[in-house]
Amino acid sequence: MNQILTVVRQDIISITRDSVMVNIVVMLFVLAAAAAILRHMGVYPEWWHNTQLLLLLCYMPGMGYLFAMLIVDEMDSGVNQALLVSPASVMGVLWARVALPTLFVIGYAFLFIYAAQAIALPFEQWLLPVLTMSLAVSWVTLLVPALSRDKVQALGLFKILNLYVAIATVGLFIPADAWYRPVLWLTPASWALNGIEAFVAGNVGAGYGWSVGGLIFFGLLVAHAAWLYLRRQSR
């Protein structure tokens, strides 16, 4: 346990020493603050709903990117190999690196939701969609280092994964009955958004249906990414 906490502490110090990573974290809070201020000033009320969902979803892969880049950097520099022959458990370190950013974004999401108050839903209706969206962090954290050989590849792959998650927000701007809407169901993030929209519309059953489905869908993607990551580690 101590070793895992040591690695987590090292990760946090690494992030604070990288100006790009610090900027990403700072921007999270700036965007949340800006949205909350606009909401409480009462301006652009027609945008509150979509802005809330856009910001909630779109920063999540970015948090995964931070930790994914830490792992890619370790692989690139060979530190990963040194960690593999240390008493730190590979699985323990992996869990810590997935859990830390995922828990961070869940906490951040609820902070944002209650600070902005742009969409009024009870906590239990937010919980499953937020959990589903937060799995984007775990997925990116695992899949980027599993498939990238260096930081350039990691950045390119992250942009694709980010697009795969963020494209769900297109659903906020197209007609509800558009024939091409089901294409968006190919990303689990859209299931989370559909769940929130169903809760907002008062359709609680559909809200839970979409949310649970999205959670299972994203859970499978995370499990696959974990398998790829561990397979790469064992090579």
Next chain:
Amino acid sequence: MALAEETVDVITVRDLTYTYKGQAKPAVDGISFSVQRGEIFGLLGPSGAGKSTTQKVLTRQQRSYSGSVTILGKDLSQWGQDYFERIGVGFELPNHYLKFTARENLAFFASLYARPSRDPRDMMALVGLEDYADKKVETFSKGMRMRLNFVRAIQHDPELIFLDEPTAGLDPVNAGIVKQLIAGLARDGKTVVLTTHNMNDVDQLCDRISFMVDGRFAALDRPQALKAAHGRRMVAVTPETGPVEEFAMDGLGENARFLDMLRAGRIERIHSQEASLDKVFTDVTGHRLDQAEPEAVS
């Protein structure tokens, strides 16, 4: 007697075979050897011979091997994470957190071990890095990073140390310091497995060496024994003028012609004709050490 030998063997390997996924030919093909406590054991061979794979199996980086491997009295597959408390691994290429200082790097790795580690400054002083303890590793030369690699591998006082090309990238002075430290570790009862291309390191450090080619051991013995077996027990005398003359080592003290040449005092050089390890390696394996094996190149 066999029981007594078992108790001093730190590593016992029997018929170790390892094949990478997707490869038909094994990278390590049925090797057997043992290493005793306090011994420096050298694994030599060209690139692609299977040395690094052997080391990866012994350090549990590759786990799907066949054969039997017993290390520090326990089957390798039975060890948990506590195995890493008792071994140290020095890699061929430097691998550090570049944005952290040398001291921070050592302190971080030291904190992963339950057993106490030596003070990072003391460790850096061993290899002449004490003045750079608070410099970020990204400012270090390759040689400095390699020295840091070396001390990181031994800072938690492991009983068994695996070193891959520990003098690569070092100038002769620092290479000499590292070699002295390795010899000192063995004197203190530590066991060292040295993987290298460098015959000079092997000749100076190793108690026994194995020549590895195509995943197999082509030879395994003491360096002196290998050199003697593949050399000639002759002495070549080069006078200031005239041709080189060779004399059998046996009975050299009674050889009248040899003694006459010595008394005449006009000798430029005298060389024993034992084989160099390079020559032994080439004779035994048919390869040169600076050659990569065809599989490694492709």
